Amino acid sequence: MRAITSFSTSGHLLAAALLSATSVVYAANASEQTSPYSTELPQFAHLRALEARANDLQENEAQDASGRGRIIAGWRALQEVASKTFLQDGSVHPLAHIAKLKIASLLYANGDIDAAIALAEEGIAESRPYMADYPIAMADTAALLGVLWTQKGEPERAFSMVEATYRDFTKAVADQHKAGAVLAKSNLEHSLSQITLRLGRTQDALDYQRASLDTREASLGPNHPDTVAAYYNYAQILRRAGQMQEAEAIARAAVERASAHVDPSHPSYARAFEMLGIVLANSGRPIEATEFLSNALELKRRYEGADTLIFGYGIHNLATILLQRRQFGEVRPLFSEAEEIMSRYQGPSSAFPVLALAYNGQASLALGEPAEARRLLEDAYSRLGEDTKDVEALSRIVPDLVRSLRLAHRPDKALDYAVAYEQRVLESDTTDAFEIAFSRLLRVSAMPLRDDRMLSEAAYMVLGAIRRSAAADQAAGLEVRHLAAIDLVLETAARHEDPSLMLAAMSLVSGSDIARAASRGTEQLRADHPELATMLSYRRQMADRLEKADRAMLMALARGGNAADLQVELDEASNEYEAAERALQGRFPAWVGSGLQTTPSISALRASLKEGEAVLAVAPVYYGSYALVVTPESAHAVQLTTSRKQLVDLANALGTSVRVGAFDEGASHALGHAFFPQAVRDRLADTKKLYIHASGPLGSLPFSLVKGWGEDDDDAAWLTDRFVLSYISALAPREGKSPDRVTSDALNLVALAAPQIANFTTATTEQAGSAPLQISDFFTRTSVDGSAVSTLPPLPGTAEEVRAIATSVPWKSKRLFIGVEANEAAMRREETSRADILVLATHGLVAGEIEGIAEPALIISTGAEASDDGVLTASEIARLDISADWVILSSCDSAAGMGGGLPAFSGLAQAFWQAGADDLLVTHWKVRDDIAAFVSSRTVLNYLGGMTKADALHHAIRQLRTESNIEGAASPFAWAPFVLIER
Secondary structure, eight states, rough: OOSSSSSTTTTTHHHHHHHHHHHHHHHHHTOOOOSSSSEEEGHHHHHHHHHHHHHHHHHHHHHHHHHHHHHHHHHHHHHHHHOOBOOOOBBBBBBBHHHHHHHHHHHTTTTHHHHHHHHHHHHHHHHHGGGTTSHHHHHHHHOOOOOOOHTTOOOHHHHHHHHHHHHHHHHHHHTTTOOOHHHHHHHHHHHEEEEHHHHTTTHHHHHHHHHHHHHHHHOTTTTTTHHHHHHHHHHHHHHHHHOHHHHHHHHHHHHHHHHHHHTSSHHHHHHHHHHHHHHTTTTOHHHHHHHHHHHHHHHHHHEEEOSSSSHHHHHHHHHHHHHHOOOOOHHHHHHHHHHHHHHHHOOOHHHHHHHHHHHHHHHHHHTTHHHHHHHHHHHHHHHTTTTTOOHHHHHHHHHHHEEEEEEEETTHHHHHHHHHHHHHHHHHSSHHHHHHHHHHHHHHHHHHSSOHHHHHHHHHHHHHHHHHHHHHHHEEEEOOHHHHHHHHHHHHHHHTTTTHHHHHHHHHHHHHHHHTTTTHHHHHHHHOHHHHHHHHHHHHHHHHHHHHHHHHHHHHHHOOOOOHHHHHHHHHHHHHHHHHHHHHHHHHHHHHSSSOOOOOHHHHHHHHHOEEEEEEEEEOOSSSOOOEOOOSOOOEEEOSSOOOOHHHHHHHHHHHHTTTTOOOHHHHHHHHHOOOOOHHHHTTTOEEEEEEEEEEEEEOGHHHGGOOOOSSSTOOOHEEOOOOOOOSSOHHHHOOOOSSOOOOOGGGEEEEEEOOOOGGGTTHHHHHTSSSGGGGSSSSSOOOHHHHTTTTTOHHHHHHHHHHHHHSSSEEEEEEEEEEOBBBHHHHHHHHHHHHHHEEEEEOOTTSSSSTOOOOOEBBBBSSSSOOSSSEHHHHTTTTTTOOSEEEEEEETTTTOSSOOOGGGTTTHHHHHHHOOEEEESSSSSSOHHHHHHHEEEEHHOOOOOOOOHHHHHHHHHHHTTSOOOOOTSHHHHHEEEEEEEE
């Protein structure tokens, strides 16, 4: 698994650790009186005062640019005099070399990276003969230089140097147990961990970081701030190794120990929170992650200051999480601020400022500003330099730069960048299969005379690499670089009229979102079944083997080498992986059902549609927006003329206007024109039922609000008047699960309504607002803001709603849980599990709406058991046993997604599917009780009268608008939020 950034929490933490420990290290060196070069010896007494002054400055001077300048001057004074002090063999005193090491770390802190590297290289080479006498200074500088070389794209060189230093250092300090020696050894182990991780040696990285942790814990104790730092560094390596449960456990341990034993002003306190946020972001919990990172940033602001390098890292980390959540507008000012701070301290050409520019370029392109994206990305590219070997940094820059140049009608320059990038990728030994495949697609797509077969092959190779990565780490979701690649694949599919390719790309995006939304439920399943955890671990090993074999094959093919033996290994790896998948399917079908599904075929999707039915899939993925139209007779891939940004802005404007009781006619018509160009209208001319598949931000748009089917802006017809609308979560063949006619006495009804919200427990409210910034205050189920829940309005009308449904026809059985009975215990009862229709009439909450609730939830009554806290979250729903043919969520915001860029169907709806339910009736915004009661009861009556579910809802909404005589019923605010989501 790739990190959110190249070194988002590694290099800077090591550097900070080195700089904060310098006073200990230098004092230890100065006190080595057994050394033949000690300034305590009479012949070197003239160096004693200079060394003491330099150490005093190091320990007591302000750690800002001015202060570091004075410290550097102190070490340079020592260096100058030491370089004129000769030993018996004619060589200069080693303090002339050691001073260079100390100056190098200060130059790094000042942001003069190139000068720091050059001086460190020189100092280490000159000091190596004196390792036994100055081991700590040598070790600390070697650890820092190893990370800097790795950031510059030279991990092999870094490993050779740091490993040799580590070997010599352990011999030199074998009998020493001083704090400085312990930290230096741990720093070397941490540096080796970062380097081997970059080299793709994941197990070695884990072993080195574990050794770093053990070194500190054994010497400093488990609760020392430096030991806490080793814990969160170990969590980082576990995260990058894909061991997310272990990473979260270690990160939480770091936070717990920091909260209990470390002063909040110590840097390790904030960074422990920061690492847990990063781990949670990669575990499919971006809402929680954002909160942890935000609080870590506030701690840094409070105790370290806003104009500090550490604060710049904090901004950068928060921005990367928001970028992962596809909140492109919010990240740009954050990355700009981070780039400014880190350029000032590290130098504009160092890793983090370059990455900040690159990510800002990505966000600008996604926001429909290719000219600004090009400016930022060209700046980032120039800072790396023409001879850079940092392919990981290039992979964040070149793909979007090529795209922005093509949009600027600069095809020649775009091709030059694409060709050069592919060459760098093929020259590197650390690239992954995705980078190899994507670099090829970039080059082929940028060529003026394209080979259609080669272009198609390259596009499918990219999708295959992304799919394998997403399947191995479903909770993390797709990275922005993956979205950029998929956007190019979609553009290719539309340009070459390849609906199969477009279907494969769209299903990968939506499937990844669904799998990510389901990750919290699958986490619990894994925790409950150790056998599943073992099988998943083995599957991960097979996935890593397959990735390695795939990478080797792609590299050989690109280089024109002999791939016969590699094909054998690839086939064996693929067979082993597929065998692991089949074993999981047979033993744990619930886990497999919630994961990334196989790509459907156009022919199967077409064959599953009845006469008069069609599928319209709309995907605003990254820069562009695309549509796939499938009917029983044909399939058509279209690139819409409206960009992603324009489409999302129109959808937001329309949705916002309706939610405040208005209606944006212009946005509605503009969306209609965007979704239904002539090519789409022609293929839907005979369609009566339209299945909508909307990914990304469009997942929260009720398409019934759209007008503008034709070119005439005066067209006043709603889309819901043209089609029977239904929404689908996945682009899979329609199974026709709803019977054409049912009889009421064959069905069982269970309904929960009117929970006693006023009695919601507030016992934890005081705790949530007590001492700030403690782990117990954040994101545990005991930290729900009970006072906020208690202020939600009561829902007495929902009781009448479910009674109306219950009395409308004779049921085979019916059970109503109203008031205090509408609790979690009722959800676990047998009659609820076997209900054919399950109605939940209560408040629905979006993720983050109330503090402590980081996923969608339903509010119900509290129960007798401690776990029945009145908040039924999506992950708790997923663990229930529900076989209902239809779940009606007559509640507020029940279509809500998980946040983090996930569409509506990925929230509560996905949780009920995991629990075993079939189709769902949900709402997009807060609904009046009388409106909800009418639509729900009429929909059920229509369904029991023989209509399909889609027809039943369609006619219920029409009845609401034209027959109900309910005040305000004709307003789209009343009828538009109701949608049917079919599994």
